[in-house]
Amino acid sequence: MSAQRLSEWWPLALAFVGFVLLPALDLLPTELLRLLASIGTTAISVMGLNLLLGYTGQVSLGQAAFVMVGAYTSAILARETGLSFWLSMPLAGLAAGLVGLLFGLPSLRVRGFYLAMATLAAQFIIPWVIKAPEKLATLVGWLTLGLVHPTWDSTLTGGATGLQVPAPVLFGSTLDSTRAEYLTVLAVVVVAFLFQRNVVRTRTGRALVAIRDNERAAEVLGIHPYTYKLQAFFLCALYAGIAGALQAHFRRSISPDAFTLASSIEQLGMLVVGGAGYLAGPLFGVSLFRLMQDIIVRVTPTLREIVPRLLPFVAQTDVDTSFRPLIFGLTLMLFLIYQPLGMAHGVRQLAARWRARVPSR
Amino acid sequence: MSPSPLLTVSNVSLMFGGVRALNDVSLEVQPGEITALIGPNGAGKSSLLNCISGLYRPTQGSIQFHSARGSQEITTTPTHQIAALGIARTFQTPALYPGLSTLDNILTARHIHMRQGLLSGLLYVGPARREEEAHRARAEEILGFLDLKHLANTPAGALSYGHRKQVDLGRALALEPELLLVDEPMAGLHQEERETLTRYLLELHFGRKVPIILVEHDIQLVMEIADHVVVLDFGSKIADGPAEEVQRDAAVIAAYLGEETH
Ligand SMILES: Nc1ncnc2c1ncn2[C@@H]1O[C@H](COP(=O)(O)OP(=O)(O)O)[C@@H](O)[C@H]1O
Ligand SMILES: [Mg+2]
Secondary structure: OHHHHHHHHHHHHHHHHHHHHHHHOOOOOHHHHHHHHHHHHHHHHHHHHHHHHHHOOOOOOOHHHHHHHHHHHHHHHHHHHOOOHHHHHHHHHHHHHHHHHHHHHHHHOOOHHHHHHHHHHHHHHHHHHHHOHHHHHHHHHHHOOOOOOOOOOHHHHOOOOOEEOOOOEEOOEEOOOHHHHHHHHHHHHHHHHHHHHHHHHOHHHHHHHHHHHOHHHHHOOOOOHHHHHHHHHHHHHHHHHHHHHHHHHHHOEEOHHHOOHHHHHHHHHHHHHHOOOOOOHHHHHHHHHHHHHHHHHHHHHHHHHHHHHHOOOOOHHHHHHHHHHHHHHHHHHHHHHHOOOOHHHHHHHHHHHHHHHOOOO | OOOOOOEEEEEEEEEEOOEEEEEEEEEEEOOOOEEEEEOOOOOOHHHHHHHHOOOOOOOEEEEEEEEOOEEEEOOOOOHHHHHHHOEEEOOOOOOOOOOOEHHHHHHHOOHHHOOOOHHHHHHOOOHHHHHHHHHHHHHHHHHHHOOOHHHOOOEHHHOOHHHHHHHHHHHHHHOOOOEEEEEOOOOOOOHHHHHHHHHHHHHHHHHHOOOEEEEOOOHHHHHHHOOEEEEEEOOEEEEEEEHHHHHHOHHHHHHHHHHHOO
């Protein structure tokens, strides 16, 4: 019994030493911590996407726009009201969640490709509003028949330039080191992961999967698809908003051009490669893509010398611009062909095969 | 007829473009009875079940459900609300959630009996956890009743056809229905599986007094277990009465029984 306990706990203990103790004691290189923090931040957003696409079967092409809502909400709250990051972050999640809910409304009527097109609207409308908030203010004025006159203008959002964002403060000390960023992101990742797991394992999560797997059979058991699709959109965007707040306060600046459709699509790619509908999928997918990116950045200088010499029709700038998308596209294609259910599924298969080989205890 | 039916279908017609799937069908389901719905393929049996469970909307006519909580017209009630009233069903081709385990498929049917929402689900402490555990125990009980405990953690997508039909039935039971609609439970099953499933249906009926509308091709089985038989042919009702009576009906023999005795 105690031996079994031990064998269950040692991976957790090892993870604690590797992910918490070593970084906290400043024993890991800053570069590694920066990479891990970036993986964690993106993974939070992709976890949201996992709840929507992986568990509920609804597509969204607007995830980067919801990250943007979170980033700007938290930044503006901190700048305008001096609100603590620890409050502005959840509020940013909430704001993004509500905006996500709004853009999820088409899911009541359309699905698949058409839903993807409808959510694409977020990717155009949200940056447009943030670059020119006075237009939204005018719209609000009209809609309320002149009762409300918001005085928003581009000084609020920084227009096309963006904003500087204060670093989070904890117990009087400013968290502006990479180590502090890493540890904060880690804490949020752990909470986000546990929430994801809890949702998936309980009543709401079963309803989401029921809708994904067989919407009619879900209705026949008393599950209202609309309610749960909207909850999934809310959660998805909430996770995006949290990721956006983290990004804003630790990168220390945000600009409206950083939240692109390409980023939304890349997040979908990471989820599919990592394993949509698996709890660990987002972590796997984001890690793989970020590691690949790291390697690509390292080898590009060498390649831009060699490749044009071997293939005369390739220019050095081609290598700079095309190598990364080429590798990412290729990875996605290979996965879709050979492991369409993603890395998490592959790992699960390997684990099952391993257990079958070793006689059980 | 009887003073207090559980379900009243009144003059229901259902059109699909030019096809009249149901033609002015009326029937009553009495509490505690097994009502068999028989008829050749394409007669409109599944369509009628779909109308009752809200998946199809009758073009004409109305459907009334008289539950313990009062009478209610359900002709246009949304499907999920009909389920919440206590009408559960199985599908002709089992419609499980392949990505969920067998146990979770059953647990999903506890949805209407559970209260936890998004927030309590996220946190999963205290009442939410207790609720979850209580319903898990109920679902395991149902798996036990169907002798499926050993498959509790198997993804439904990996089950055999026969097991899927059983889980589909188990899921409908887990809703604790006041009325159970069963669409061809025996179709595609081996003799042995048929016997098992028949035993479950009878146990259900005699043990728990669940009223059932049973669509079934096995005429012998129908005559053995049904209290009441309704015969559909080309969307119209051609016979309706106690099993022995219907069996003697000439129209039924022509439309259905003749065809079935190969
Ligand atoms: N969704 C549908 N769309 C078009 N026609 C349908 C649909 N469902 C059933 N029908 C038609 O209605 C008739 C009755 O079908 P059905 O209710 O499935 O019969 P049964 O269950 O008695 O075999 C058939 O002619 C069938 O083709
Ligand atoms: Mg049928």
